[in-house]
Amino acid sequence: IGNLFRLAVVQLHVTKVKADNLSRARGLIKEAAAQGAKLVVLPECFNSPYGTGFFPEYAEKIPGESSQVLSEAAKESQVYLVGGSIPEEDDGGKLYNTCPVFGPDGSLLLKHRKIHLFDIDVPGKIRFQESETLSPGSNLSVFDTPYCRVGVGICYDIRFAELAQLYSKKGCQLLVYPGAFNMTTGPAHWELLQRGRAVDNQVYVATASPARDETASYVAWGHSTVVSPWGEVISKAGSEETVVYADIDLQYLANVRQQIPITAQRRSDLYTVNAVQEG
Numbered sequence: 001i002g003n004l005f006r007l008a009v010v011q012l013h014v015t016k017v018k019a020d021n022l023s024r025a026r027g028l029i030k031e032a033a034a035q036g037a038k039l040v041v042l043p044e045c046f047n048s049p050y051g052t053g054f055f056p057e058y059a060e061k062i063p064g065e066s067s068q069v070l071s072e073a074a075k076e077s078q079v080y081l082v083g084g085s086i087p088e089e090d091d092g093g094k095l096y097n098t099c100p101v102f103g104p105d106g107s108l109l110l111k112h113r114k115i116h117l118f119d120i121d122v123p124g125k126i127r128f129q130e131s132e133t134l135s136p137g138s139n140l141s142v143f144d145t146p147y148c149r150v151g152v153g154i155c156y157d158i159r160f161a162e163l164a165q166l167y168s169k170k171g172c173q174l175l176v177y178p179g180a181f182n183m184t185t186g187p188a189h190w191e192l193l194q195r196g197r198a199v200d201n202q203v204y205v206a207t208a209s210p211a212r213d214e215t216a217s218y219v220a221w222g223h224s225t226v227v228s229p230w231g232e233v234i235s236k237a238g239s240e241e242t243v244v245y246a247d248i249d250l251q252y253l254a255n256v257r258q259q260i261p262i263t264a265q266r267r268s269d270l271y272t273v274n275a276v277q278e279g
Contacts, residue, residue, distance in 0.1 A: 003249060003251040004247050004248065004250070005038045005147040005148075005247070006038055006039075006245055006246070006247055006248070007037060007038070007039050007040075007041070007174070007204075007206055007226060007246050007247075007248050008033075008037035008039070008040045008041070008243050009040075009041045009206055009208045009224045009225075009235070009245075009246075010025065010032065010041065010042050010043065010084075010208060010243050011043060011208065011209055011210065011211050011224040011237045011241055011242050011244070012043050012084075012211060012241060013240075014043070014045065014046055014049060014050075014210045014211070014213070015049075016049055018048065018065075021047045021048070022047055022069045025042055025047075025073070025084075026072075026073045029042075029074075030073070030076070031243060032077070032079070032243050032245075033078065035243075035245060037079060037245065038079060039080040039145065039147070040077075040079050040080070040081050041082040041176050041178060041206055042070075042083055042084030042178060043084045043179075043180065043208040043209050043210040044084055044097070044099075044154055044178040044179050044208070044209070044210070045084070045085055045086070045097070046084035046086070046178075047066045047086050048086065048087055049217065050180050050210070050220070051217050052129065052132045052133045055087040055095055055097075055133045055134060056087075056133055058086075059087040059089040060086060060087070061088070061089055061090075061091075062098065062100055062111055066083075066086050067083070067108065070083040070102055071102050071106040071108065074103065074104060074105075074106050075102075075104065075105060078104045080103060080104060080109075080143075080145050080150075081102040082150075082152065082178065083099060083100040083101065083102065084099065085097050085099045085154050086098060088113070095133055095135065096114065096134060096136075097113065097114040097130065097134055097154055097155075098111050098114070099112040099152055099154055099178055101141075101152065110143050110152070112137065112141035112154065113135075113136070113137020113139065114130075114137055114153075114155065114156070114157060115138065115139075115153070115154075115157055116136065116156045116157050116159070116160055116163075117136050117156065118130040118155060119131050120185075122184055122185075125184040126182055126184045126185070140163070140170075141153075142167060142170050142172060147248070148248070149172045150172060150173075150174045150176060151163075151167030151168075151170070151172035151176070152175075153167075153175065153176075154177065155180060155181070156179075157177060158193050158194070158197060158207070161196070161200060162273050164203075165201060166274075167203075168202070168263075172203060174204045174206065174248060175197060175203055175204070175205045176205075176206045177194075177205070178207070178208045179207050179209055180209055180210050180218070180221075181221040182218060182221060183219050183221060185221075186220075186221025186223065187221065190207070190209075190221055190225075191223070191227075194207055194227045195232075196231075197227075198227040198230075199229070199230070199231035202253065202256050202257050202260070202263070203253070204226065204228060204246075204248050204253065205225075205227045206225070206246070207224055207225050208224045209221060209222050209223060209237075210222070211239065211240055211241040221239075222237060222239035222240070223237055224237040224242075224244055225237070225244075228252070228256075229253045229256040229257070230256055234246050
């Protein structure tokens with residue numbers, strides 16, 4: 001496999017009708033594959049409106065209806081598929097915000113349960129408490145493709161630099177974050193955080209947001225993005241439903257790491273970031 005591969009990020013318009021969301025996602029995955037994408041990323045909460053009241057109503061087991069559609073879509077389009085996220089219910093009745101990842105043969109490679117729950121309160125702007133209905137995951141999530149190793153986080157996970165550092169340490173060259181930032185945190189921090197994670201760790205970073213729906217109870221910022229290891233925005237969506245593409249160049253990544261060799265220059269005698277629990 002060469003040093004280049006095409007990544008597609010799907011910015012889906014999410015409605016309250018699960019079957020429609022699944023069907024449109026499947027169509028856009030197919031479209032992305034036709035454009036040469038080898039890895040496709042869907043948005044956070046792509047099968048359900050985003051909100052603590054919606055999570056219990058739309059929650060599913062994995063395997064279940066949504067993961068079955070994703071498995072079939074990955075297989076028919078022969079792509080690696082980062083399945084955004086869905087509200088997942090485990091056997092004990094606990095709910096998680098979960099990203100299932102599938103291989104081109106349709107197999108489930110991993111599921112990343114959002115580690116850091118989105119509990120924020122910005123007076124006069126936005127208050128949101130995922131922990132009202134969701135439980136946090138407790139595993140790091142990394143998968144291998146013939147192109148590169150990929151680390152997975154969901155939305156709020158991107159604010160925690162340590163997670164990205166651990167993924168980088170594990171050999172990831174691409175970090176993917178399905179995420180639904182809002183109209184307060186989106187303009188302030190969405191691009192900044194992606195560029196920060198990319199340049200700190202000299203990795204590609206891709207984010208997939210739902211398209212913006214002004215009528216929804218939670219209005220997503222949109223602007224799904226791909227950032228290079230130099231911290232440069234190489235692809236970016238607007239607010240509407242679309243698919244954005246980026247060619248991931250692993251030779252370029254190697255050059256950046258050679259030119260500014262921060263990994264070799266780290267002072268591990270003074271500081272280190274380690275995983276407490278392997279996942």
